[in-house]
Amino acid sequence: MFWLRFGVIIVCVLAVNSLLKVLLRKLLKIEKVKKEVFSPNHINELHRKIDKGLRIFSTISLISLYTVLLFYYEDFIYLFFFALTAFTILDYIISAFFEWKYTLYPKQSILTITEILVIIAAIIIVVQFNLLGPY
Incomplete structure (x- = not known):
């Protein structure tokens, strides 16, 4: 049942995100820019360096945090997901800055x-209303 709920939530977030993008493109006359799906899409060399540094730092930090929480503080394992969300938000903010x-x-x-605001709203709604069930 967990995976069904998770799948429905992901589909809803993607649908809301796509709808908002279409509406904003029409209202604000934003040109559609072709981007590859799994490509890093770096704007310039500085953006590539900052993004690479952030990814290395976040990977090391998340692995360390997960290890410490798993072995010493099992009750606080949810902090890993907050850290993951924070690094994702930071990555989107950096990308938005370089795009701007x-x-x-x-x-x-x-x-x-x-896009990041929709993701944050979805995370808050899922956590607040406990939509994925008890943990």
Whole structure:
């Protein structure tokens, strides 16, 4: 039952995100920029370096945090998910900044910020209403 609920939540978040992107593109006249799906999509060399550093730091931090929480503080394992969310938010903020500052299409940053706000709202709703069931 967990995976069914999780799948429905993911589909709903993707649908809301897509709908908001379409609406914002029409309302704010934002051009559609072609991006590859699993490509890092770095704006420039500085963005690539910062993103690589953040990914290395977050990987080491998350592995260390998970190890410490798993072996010493099992009751606080949810802190791992908060840290994961914080690093994801930071990554989106950095991407939005570089889209706003260094591209030909600065309005794309609006879409990036909207995407992370939808994800944050979904996480808050899922946690607040305990939609994935007891843990």
